[in-house]
Amino acid sequence: MNRIEKTFQLLNKNGSKAFVPYIMAGDGGLDCLPERLVLLEQFGAAAIEVGVPFSDPVADGPTIQQAGIRALKNGTTLKDIVAKIAEARSSVNIPIILMTYLNPIYAYGISSFVEDIQNAGVDGCIIPDMPLEEEALIAPELEAAEIELIRLVTLTTPIERIKQIAAKGNGFLYTVTVKGITGVRNEFDGDLYAYLKAVKEVSPIPVLAGFGISSQEQMQDLTKYCDGVVVGSKIVELFSKNNLQEMEDLMSIFKQKSNMA
């Protein structure tokens, strides 16, 4: 069984919710990636989304964009990231999910990409600019390698399409909570909770909410309606300020789960 599936089975059994932090690989130098992964697991992460820096990150807000620019300035490449994950894999028990736009995968070569991330122990992949209609490009190879393709739905996705996407049944459904790009928000649309509830009702796989989340209050509100949260910009900001205490405090409500992996 894939690590992602196993993780959600355990969370479910314990009645716990998932905290999935996003980090930008190469921000602060690629050498610190393994220690950051280990730290996030210790703080209570259920899985970690590792972002690949890219020059045209269409879904990224200012915090993630800046982190991407810093990582690119450090000379970070997808090849080096995959090698670093391979190096870190034996010290990390929780699932590692690689988030990259399609272009770097193309440049790498689809088959070698899948083969290399499989060997590195990557458990899942998020490719935000690849719609359902285009995924035949890579989905069969990922499936053969037992790597979960994590798909996104948004506030504007019709429910019939959400059903179709969720029915693919990989990993979890990434439900985007805002009409816009990544980045910390103070409040969400009033209809968000009803939408999350509707997504949860039609999804045979776990539903995670992501985009704009930075406080424990938001996390507690949202996880009433879904199985967990993805937090990117806030985590990226705290790493760049080296504010590990605030990170540990923020994640503390999820911590009891860290020992189950």
Ligand SMILES: O=P(O)(O)OC[C@@H](O)[C@@H](O)c1c[nH]c2ccccc12
């Ligand atoms: O930064 P936020 O608002 O907390 O949102 C998570 C997000 O950063 C991360 O999941 C992510 C970063 N870049 C993306 C592009 C598409 C989808 C998701 C992402």
